Amino acid sequence: xxxxxxxxxxxxxxxxxxxxxxxxxxxxxxxxxxxxxxxxxxxxxxxxxxxxxxxxxxxxxxxxxxxxxxxxxxxxxxxxxxxxxxxxxxxxxxxxxxxxxxxxxxxxxxxxxxxxxxxxxxxxxxxxxxxxxxxxxxxxxxxxxxxxxxxxxxxxxxxxxxxxxxxxxxxxxxxxxxxxxxxxxxxxxxxxxxxxxxxxxxxxxxxxxxxxxxxxxxxxxxxxxxxxxxxxxxxxxxxxxxxxxxxxxxxxxxxxxxxxxxxxxxxxxxx
Amino acid sequence: xxxxxxxxxxxxxxxxxxxxxxxxxxxxxxxxxxxxxxxxxxxxxxxxxxxxxxxxxxxxxxxxxxxxxxxxxxxxxxxxxxxxxxxxxxxxxxxxxxxxxxxxxxxxxxxxxxxxxxxxxxxxxxxxxxxxxxxxxxxxxxxxxxxxxxxxxxxxxxxxxxxxxxxxxxxxxxxxxxxxxxxxxxxxxxxxxxxxxxxxxxxxxxxxxxxxxxxxxxxxxxxxxxxxxxxxxxxxxxxxxxxxxxxxxxxxxx
Numbered sequence: 001x002x003x004x005x006x007x008x009x010x011x012x013x014x015x016x017x018x019x020x021x022x023x024x025x026x027x028x029x030x031x032x033x034x035x036x037x038x039x040x041x042x043x044x045x046x047x048x049x050x051x052x053x054x055x056x057x058x059x060x061x062x063x064x065x066x067x068x069x070x071x072x073x074x075x076x077x078x079x080x081x082x083x084x085x086x087x088x089x090x091x092x093x094x095x096x097x098x099x100x101x102x103x104x105x106x107x108x109x110x111x112x113x114x115x116x117x118x119x120x121x122x123x124x125x126x127x128x129x130x131x132x133x134x135x136x137x138x139x140x141x142x143x144x145x146x147x148x149x150x151x152x153x154x155x156x157x158x159x160x161x162x163x164x165x166x167x168x169x170x171x172x173x174x175x176x177x178x179x180x181x182x183x184x185x186x187x188x189x190x191x192x193x194x195x196x197x198x199x200x201x202x203x204x205x206x207x208x209x210x211x212x213x214x215x216x217x218x219x220x221x222x223x224x225x226x227x228x229x230x231x232x233x234x235x236x237x238x239x240x241x242x243x244x245x246x247x248x249x250x251x252x253x254x255x256x257x258x259x260x261x262x263x264x265x266x267x268x269x270x271x
Numbered sequence: 272x273x274x275x276x277x278x279x280x281x282x283x284x285x286x287x288x289x290x291x292x293x294x295x296x297x298x299x300x301x302x303x304x305x306x307x308x309x310x311x312x313x314x315x316x317x318x319x320x321x322x323x324x325x326x327x328x329x330x331x332x333x334x335x336x337x338x339x340x341x342x343x344x345x346x347x348x349x350x351x352x353x354x355x356x357x358x359x360x361x362x363x364x365x366x367x368x369x370x371x372x373x374x375x376x377x378x379x380x381x382x383x384x385x386x387x388x389x390x391x392x393x394x395x396x397x398x399x400x401x402x403x404x405x406x407x408x409x410x411x412x413x414x415x416x417x418x419x420x421x422x423x424x425x426x427x428x429x430x431x432x433x434x435x436x437x438x439x440x441x442x443x444x445x446x447x448x449x450x451x452x453x454x455x456x457x458x459x460x461x462x463x464x465x466x467x468x469x470x471x472x473x474x475x476x477x478x479x480x481x482x483x484x485x486x487x488x489x490x491x492x493x494x495x496x497x498x499x500x501x502x503x504x505x506x507x508x509x510x511x512x513x514x515x516x517x518x519x520x521x522x523x524x525x
Binding site: 083088108119121122126 | 413415419420422427429471474475477
């Protein structure tokens, strides 16, 4: 597409915005007309499965380099939100990503039979990337696993089903980072990891974030993380959401409503 | 060795290799089950082909194709697990196939008869096997990612449904070729057993694919030679050799 002048772009924007997006067929837009500095804009997002609404009228935006933490009780639609942003789930409303945005995704951990003969290295080699015709090189793989704190390259020859759950978590992060994304989307990065492992994952995340100037969208159960990395927080509970600076969101009456009794359980002291 | 025997050997080598290779992509238990049941789905098609004097592989493929469509379309639409669905399609096919296959040919349809293969049959099997191999090689990374995590695949813009369909189609073609050699009851084994053996002794995916294809080829060579030596039907002997490889692999398990 030829580069038009700013004027014609703004006209185009006006026209595009007039479009009506019918339910369940809205497309994620890669947009040149996104607000300056914004990497993501979400407006009136609705997601539902089998006629049950999971997310209703959600709006928020994210600046480049901003870290957003998504909070909420189990089943609140946090994972659904991430998958919708990634284009996996259908939705209505508007999701606009900055043009040519590259996203790395770290899914909730999965369990693989020990006998599946796929090595960590092969897992990396199979990663699709942009531009599509370039393969991930051995050097890039080593760099990526080093950056998540795995210094011993022998892990590359191990089968994915055989490495520990903490290592798998790190491998998944490295896998997401290896193509140098601008945005990292994390789903529950600490589920099932012991406290010590958890702490180092967050330390690691903070380092990676600083090093690469990443924009991070992260789902978590752990409130202490919010203060550590988040620039903004979004709490979800199906039809109800609150969004803002972490201290505002966490102290709000809304937040207590969101978790109800559960909050006592989750809010533990960290040093 | 007579020319006919040579044809049957060449056919079996190509089809055995392709079947083994295709089988190595069945990384999950669920997929392996589909592969196993596929052979049975071929039976009604083979029965009709025998009844009307048509090509057995073609008849088998027509029904396998319907089987692929059924699994592919019905699975997301029902709440039933794929295993149940495949199980139903499989027993239905077996029952219908048994009823329509002419009795003199029933044994051939169930256990295969490679001894009648022609030059053209051999050539077509060889070419088709190579094409299957190339197609599977091409989709190998995407199917692998899809089977370890659908979320990762979808987030990386891999159309899992499309690639699964292509893969199922390749399984269907290789089974359609395989039913001539080992029959509909054992065709699934040609896909599953070499891969199961290879899985035990492979340190990585590349070895897994290579061993799997290799076990497929070797089973067919030894199976056919052994069958000719003791003057027995090749199909069951090939599967016996195949299972023997599995036992050996079990001993040398990594």
